[in-house]
Amino acid sequence: xVTISIIEDNVFARTAWETALNSEEDFVVxxxxxxxxxxxxxxxxxxxxxxxLDIGLPGISGIKGAEILSGINQNAQIIMITIQDDDxxxxxxxxxxxxxxxxxxxxxxxxxxxxxxxxxxxxPMTPQIARKVLKSFHKFNPSHDHDKLTEKxxxxxxxxxxxxxxxxxxxxxFLSVDGVKYHIRSIYEKLHVHSRAEAVNKGxxxxxxxxx
Amino acid sequence: xVTISIIEDNVFARTAWETALNSEEDFVVxxxxxxxxxxxxxxxxxxxxxxxLDIGLPGISGIKGAEILSGINQNAQIIMITIQDDDxxxxxxxxxxxxxxxxxxxxxxxxxxxxxxxxxxxxPMTPQIARKVLKSFHKFNPSHDHDKLTEKxxxxxxxxxxxxxxxxxxxxxFLSVDGVKYHIRSIYEKLHVHSRAEAVNKGxxxxxxxxx
DNA sequence: ATTTACACTACACCAATGTGTAGTTTTCTA
DNA sequence: TAGAAAACTACACATTGGTGTAGTGTAAAT
Numbered sequence: 001x002v003t004i005s006i007i008e009d010n011v012f013a014r015t016a017w018e019t020a021l022n023s024e025e026d027f028v029v030x031x032x033x034x035x036x037x038x039x040x041x042x043x044x045x046x047x048x049x050x051x052x053l054d055i056g057l058p059g060i061s062g063i064k065g066a067e068i069l070s071g072i073n074q075n076a077q078i079i080m081i082t083i084q085d086d087d088x089x090x091x092x093x094x095x096x097x098x099x100x101x102x103x104x105x106x107x108x109x110x111x112x113x114x115x116x117x118x119x120x121x122x123x124p125m126t127p128q129i130a131r132k133v134l135k136s137f138h139k140f141n142p143s144h145d146h147d148k149l150t151e152k153x154x155x156x157x158x159x160x161x162x163x164x165x166x167x168x169x170x171x172x173x174f175l176s177v178d179g180v181k182y183h184i185r186s187i188y189e190k191l192h193v194h195s196r197a198e199a200v201n202k203g204x205x206x207x208x209x210x211x212x
Numbered sequence: 213x214v215t216i217s218i219i220e221d222n223v224f225a226r227t228a229w230e231t232a233l234n235s236e237e238d239f240v241v242x243x244x245x246x247x248x249x250x251x252x253x254x255x256x257x258x259x260x261x262x263x264x265l266d267i268g269l270p271g272i273s274g275i276k277g278a279e280i281l282s283g284i285n286q287n288a289q290i291i292m293i294t295i296q297d298d299d300x301x302x303x304x305x306x307x308x309x310x311x312x313x314x315x316x317x318x319x320x321x322x323x324x325x326x327x328x329x330x331x332x333x334x335x336p337m338t339p340q341i342a343r344k345v346l347k348s349f350h351k352f353n354p355s356h357d358h359d360k361l362t363e364k365x366x367x368x369x370x371x372x373x374x375x376x377x378x379x380x381x382x383x384x385x386f387l388s389v390d391g392v393k394y395h396i397r398s399i400y401e402k403l404h405v406h407s408r409a410e411a412v413n414k415g416x417x418x419x420x421x422x423x424x
Numbered sequence: 425a426t427t428t429a430c431a432c433t434a435c436a437c438c439a440a441t442g443t444g445t446a447g448t449t450t451t452c453t454a
Numbered sequence: 455t456a457g458a459a460a461a462c463t464a465c466a467c468a469t470t471g472g473t474g475t476a477g478t479g480t481a482a483a484t
Contacts, residue, residue: 094349123342127334137306163410197408198375204416
């Protein structure tokens with residue numbers, strides 16, 4: 001049995017989903033809420049395998065809600081169902097623990113399919129969302145070749161991210177302290193920054209720093 | 213007409229895909245390669261809408277290959293088809309510009325479906341890959357409450373990422389320089405670091421820093 | 425009412441950083 | 455093989471950064 005909770009302020013959408021899902025033999029909608037505030041204090045959340053969550057809610061937003069709910073029930077599959085498709089909504093939701101992201105125009109069949117996918121360990125997303133997510137991973141293809149860091153610069157940048165001093169880095173890569181300084185100068189130049197903190201920040205944004 | 217290139221060192225897989233795809237009326241496989249080296253110098257790559265790419269290739273790996281190929285043809289949809297499912301392969305590929313990631317066990321029908329999805333602006337992925345990708349977005353739910361940064365600390369951490377000095381930050385948030393120092397001390401303590409660079413690094417890893 | 429914790433200000437001090445300038449060696453290229 | 459670019463080494467110096475220590479006011483907890 002797949003237990004489900006729904007949080008959606010629009011009555012029509014809420015009841016429509018509820019009936020659609022309850023008509024599945026192995027699905028049961030435990031409870032429906034019109035706000036996160038109501039849901040948070042309910043026992044149903046703790047017993048839910050799946051939580052369907054709208055973003056545009058009065059009071060606590062769906063994004064904040066996802067964060068709280070995923071704290072209450074770590075095992076729940078949170079699926080956002082929303083009309084928002086802006087980056088902030090999408091990535092905010094995903095950061096907050098959502099395991100799926102669907103547009104409100106989904107058909108009942110698609111919704112059911114999505115829930116089955118989620119409990120099997122998948123992540124239901126519309127193709128457009130999936131594309132946005134993937135794109136967010138792409139390395140910025142350095143348009144100017146001269147702004148591309150060399151291999152040595154990349155390794156040094158990684159040491160910077162670890163907070164190592166000139167001396168420590170010098171020892172690690174068998175260079176003089178000033179040799180290290182030399183490379184860091186060009187890193188700064190290429191990234192257009194003037195400090196370690198900035199360099200690390202840009203390095204992450206440009207996906208130069210390895211993300212183990 | 214959807215033009216396709218294939219790069220795969222295994223002859224059987226290569227020819228199997230080729231025939232399967234060519235049997236589709238609106239698909240045409242321009243050329244098949246057994247290595248990235250061969251593909252890079254070919255004209256077919258520039259004319260391809262879709263490039264199917266293996267990771268475990270001799271010589272230039274599929275990951276490095278994806279990076280080069282996406283530089284040659286920005287408009288091509290690069291889809292990895294591979295047996296590797298480790299994080300390094302997956303995220304390396306995605307960083308290098310892949311738009312999809314499939315397991316080698318895909319059926320011809322699924323492959324065709326995936327290609328159609330890709331050219332429509334979607335991102336074909338197996339559910340397990342999608343889940344991994346989504347999980348990589350999740351905020352680390354700070355296990356210890358006392359390690360959670362306050363609102364003010366978060367804003368200051370963001371200033372640190374921008375490389376601002378104590379003085380600049382102090383001016384921005386109407387505090388004394390030592391007041392700023394006070395907060396930075398607790399940031400360091402909570403993140404267990406001893407410098408700006410490290411703090412920024414951890415802030416990114418823990419997804420505390422806003423990623424606009 | 426007293427304690428405790430927190431947010432802040434303040435001062436001091438040394439190590440580390442960022443940058444200018446300059447000389448040397450290695451590597452690539454024409 | 456000459457000449458240029460890149461990779462280093464070296465020195466100097468003002469600024470900033472990290473940290474120890476200490477004191478003040480305010481709000482919450484006991």
